[in-house]
Structure formats: C-alpha cells, structure tokens
Amino acid sequence: MDNSGGGKVPWEDLKYIFGEIMYGGHIVNDFDRLVANEYLNFFMKDELLDETEMYPYAEDEKGVSFMSPSPTIFEKYIEHIDINIINDTPIAFGLHSNAEIDFRTQQSVAMFKTILDLQPRESVSGGGAGSVQQIVEAVLNDMLEKFGEKLFDVDDLVRNLDEQGPYQNVFIQEMDVMNVLLHEIRRSIKELQLGFAGELTMSDAMEGLMMSLYNNNVPHTWAKLAWPSLRSLSSWTVNFLDRILQLEEWTNNPAELPKVTWLSGLIYPRSFLTAICQVSAQKNQWELDKLITMTDVTKKMKIDAITAPSRDGAYIIGLHMQGARWDIGTVMVEKSRPKEMFSPMPVINVRAVTLEKAGGQGGTYQCPVYATEARGPTWIFNAQLKTKSPAARWVLAGVALITDVS
Structure with a gap:
C-alpha cells in the first residue's frame, strides 16, 4: 500500500476485481450486490x-470515528486497528445505531420462540384449565366466530359489473385467493375439532395445526395460501380481518377505484x-412493456385527507420506513431518531411513466419495498x-420500505 513511488x-481495476470477479460475482441478490459495490466505492x-x-x-x-492510517507496513495496520477499534458498532458499516437494537431484538425473539417450541407436550389432552387441548379449542372457537x-x-x-378493468381484476383475484384461504381455515378447524371429539384419528397434520395454534403461530397450511408475514397468529388474525374489510x-x-388503497x-x-x-x-396509448412505476410522496398522513382518487395513478398507504425516517416537513429521507425503528409513510401517489421520462432523476433514492422485515424474496x-444526502448513504444504511410490520 506504499504509494510513495x-x-x-x-x-477502478481493483473495484472490478473485488466487486465483479472475486466476491461480487457470487452475490445473487441485486440489492446485496449494490451494497457491496457502494462499500467498494466508499473505501x-x-x-x-x-x-x-x-x-x-x-x-x-x-465520539464515533476510525481514521485510516498513513501508508505503512502490514504489522502497523494491524496495530492501528487493535488500538483504535475498541467496540463493535453498526455505524462502522454505515448503519444507524438503531440497527443493533433491531438485531438484538430479533435474536431474543428467535431464542424465546425456540424455547417455547421445546416445551414438553405431554398435557395435550390432560385435565386442568391450561391443557393444550382446552387452549386450542378456545382458539378454534374464536377463529370460527x-x-x-x-x-x-x-x-x-x-x-353485476358493467366493465371489468385492470383494477377490478386485481380485487377479484384477491377475493378468489381469500376464499381459498377461508375454505382451508374452516376445513382444518373442523377436522381438528372432530379429532378432539374422537371421531377422527389425529394425523401428523392435525397435530402440527394444534401445536401451531397453541404456540400462537400461523399454521403452515394457512401461511402457504396467504401473504408473507412474520406476525404471531393473534396479530395475523387482526390483519386478516382488516384485509377482508378492505x-x-x-x-x-x-x-x-378506492380513493386510497x-x-x-x-x-x-x-x-x-x-x-x-x-x-x-x-x-x-403507451406500450405497456416500456412503462415503470414512479412514486410521489404527499404530505397527507391520513386516508380521510384524500378527497378523490388520483388523476394519474393511484394513492396507496400502509408503508413504513426502516433504517431511516421520512421527514414530512422537508419531504425527504432523513436520519432515524434514536430508538425509532419504523417511520410511517404518508399517502403515496404511484403513477406510470415511460422509461425515457424516468431516467436521469437526481437527488433520488431508489428505495426497495418489501412485504416483511425479512426482506429478501x-x-x-x-x-x-427525494434525498439531500447521497443515495449511497441510504443504501449502506439498509433503508427500505416495509408493507407488513410485525
């Protein structure tokens, strides 16, 4: 590293070697590759x-800083690191300090879930107010109600529809899937009730359903027909009812089209x-394959503040920002407040534009939107x-919008 010569x-050659050949070429996810490339650009x-x-x-x-040393020998670099890096901090990776809170919380939740799953199950049909069967029967009755x-x-x-356009097709598709899920919920509940009554032999599937309900988890057979979610069963049920209501x-x-979806x-x-x-x-009269969606964030936080549907797209709500916050005053992405894990987004207008009009927008962060905090697929x-800071800052901070915050 001695550059005295x-x-x-x-x-640029080094970035290509590391980012495209040695390491980056093994990264499958596009957003992960973007993060890796931004690290290379920074360093x-x-x-x-x-x-x-x-x-x-x-x-x-x-009070949080780490300066690079002047060019020296390898041993001096190691010594510099040992002396100046005392504690691990998410700030070292460009993350907000809240990231450590989120990480520790996820670890704790996973640990307690594992402990709960390992609890003995010998009281499935035993007496007492706390037996597994009695608790599950109460859940079954509540779900049926x-x-x-x-x-x-x-x-x-x-x-009864005079015309079935694109929006109608979407909502009809949603109702079809909801009907399939509702049928499966009722079928599996009634099957388990017959098992409890002794009219059916308890199968592995019924046993799995019972333990999922007992542990307040969404049963696998329901989850695979539903939407991605990290919620507990009780929270998932409330969310399900809200979806049906919409x-x-x-x-x-x-x-x-609803004023706000x-x-x-x-x-x-x-x-x-x-x-x-x-x-x-x-x-x-545009070509569909040459259109992409663009978002315009409004200053309205409540659905009631919208008086009519969008004239050039559709208004949506329900997104939360993770890794940063949305400042409704500046109408831009800003740094998170301490211990504020999620920031609710205002009503957003989503519209379609041609690829030509979409290109070359400065001062903009292309923020990925995920269904759950698990992100990925x-x-x-x-x-x-919109952002005043470089978009790379929010890339390294892992800033994303989440639709279903558990």
Whole structure:
C-alpha cells in the first residue's frame, strides 16, 4: 500500500476485481450486490491513503470515528486497528445505531420462540384449565366466530359489473385467493375439532395445526395460501380481518377505484402496480412493456385527507420506513431518531411513466419495498424518494420500505 513511488493506484481495476470477479460475482441478490459495490466505492479511492474517515457517513456521530492510517507496513495496520477499534458498532458499516437494537431484538425473539417450541407436550389432552387441548379449542372457537361466515360471492359480483378493468381484476383475484384461504381455515378447524371429539384419528397434520395454534403461530397450511408475514397468529388474525374489510368496502362500489388503497392489505401488491401501468397504457396509448412505476410522496398522513382518487395513478398507504425516517416537513429521507425503528409513510401517489421520462432523476433514492422485515424474496418494487444526502448513504444504511410490520 506504499504509494510513495508516485504510481497511481488502479482503484477502478481493483473495484472490478473485488466487486465483479472475486466476491461480487457470487452475490445473487441485486440489492446485496449494490451494497457491496457502494462499500467498494466508499473505501477504494485516493483518500484511503491520506488518513480519511473509515466509517461511512459518520460525520455527525459524536465520539464515533476510525481514521485510516498513513501508508505503512502490514504489522502497523494491524496495530492501528487493535488500538483504535475498541467496540463493535453498526455505524462502522454505515448503519444507524438503531440497527443493533433491531438485531438484538430479533435474536431474543428467535431464542424465546425456540424455547417455547421445546416445551414438553405431554398435557395435550390432560385435565386442568391450561391443557393444550382446552387452549386450542378456545382458539378454534374464536377463529370460527371470526371467519366462519366470511366468503366473497365473486360470481355474483362479476355478473353485476358493467366493465371489468385492470383494477377490478386485481380485487377479484384477491377475493378468489381469500376464499381459498377461508375454505382451508374452516376445513382444518373442523377436522381438528372432530379429532378432539374422537371421531377422527389425529394425523401428523392435525397435530402440527394444534401445536401451531397453541404456540400462537400461523399454521403452515394457512401461511402457504396467504401473504408473507412474520406476525404471531393473534396479530395475523387482526390483519386478516382488516384485509377482508378492505375488499368488502370495495364491493360496495366495484366500478370505482378506492380513493386510497391499503397496499399492505393486498396479497398480490405487484398485480395492483401492474394495473396502474395497464390503465395508463390504455389511457395514453403507451406500450405497456416500456412503462415503470414512479412514486410521489404527499404530505397527507391520513386516508380521510384524500378527497378523490388520483388523476394519474393511484394513492396507496400502509408503508413504513426502516433504517431511516421520512421527514414530512422537508419531504425527504432523513436520519432515524434514536430508538425509532419504523417511520410511517404518508399517502403515496404511484403513477406510470415511460422509461425515457424516468431516467436521469437526481437527488433520488431508489428505495426497495418489501412485504416483511425479512426482506429478501419479499421484494415488491422500488419507490423513488427525494434525498439531500447521497443515495449511497441510504443504501449502506439498509433503508427500505416495509408493507407488513410485525
């Protein structure tokens, strides 16, 4: 690393070797590759050899800093690290200090869940108010009370529709999936009740359902027919009822798009975004495959503040920002407040634009939107959010929008 000879360090070549060949080529997820490349862009530059700050975007962090040493021998680098890095901190990776709280919380939840799953199950049918069977029977009765009569008459709705456009197709698809899920819930509940009554032999599937309900977990057979979620069963049930309510409200006036759509309440939110593009393509005679969605964040936090549907897209709500916060005053992404893990987003207008109009937008962070905090395969789309800070700052901070916060 001694640059005293005057030769220029080939940073671009090094970034390509590390980012595309040695390490980056093994990263499958596009967003993970973006993070890796931003780290390389931050570190691999001439300033690295001139005692620069090594913690990304840590200028406003008090008492947290790590400066790069002047070019020296390998042993001196190790000594510099041992002396100057005392404690681990998320700030070293460009993350907010809240990231450690979130990490420790997830660890604790996973540990307690494991402990709960390892509890003995010998009291399945024993007496006493706390037996597994009695607790599960109470849950079954509660679920039947909530969902026993729920069902959407999709055929009747379709017959009464004068025109079935893209938005109608989305909501009808949602109701079809809801009906399948509701049928499975009722079927499995009644089957388990027959097992408790001695009229059916308890199968492995019934045993698994029973223990899931007992541990307040969403049963696997229900989860695979539903939406991605990290919620407990009790929270999932409340969320399920809210989703049904949104569809029931839409059936009151199925010919019209709701003023604001609760995107988090859709099983297939991507279908809704596709419908926005389809409607715009039909209206403006655009080619569908040359359209993408763009987002404009309003200053309205409540649905009631919206008086009419969007004229050039659709209003959505239900997103929460993780890793940073949305400042409704500046209408930009800002640094998180201490211990504030999620920041609710205002109503957002999603509209379709052509690829030509979408290109070259400065001062914008392409924020990934995920269904759950697990992120990964639950990605939905990218939202365009205004920012004064470099977009790389929010990439390294892991800033994302989550539709279903558990």
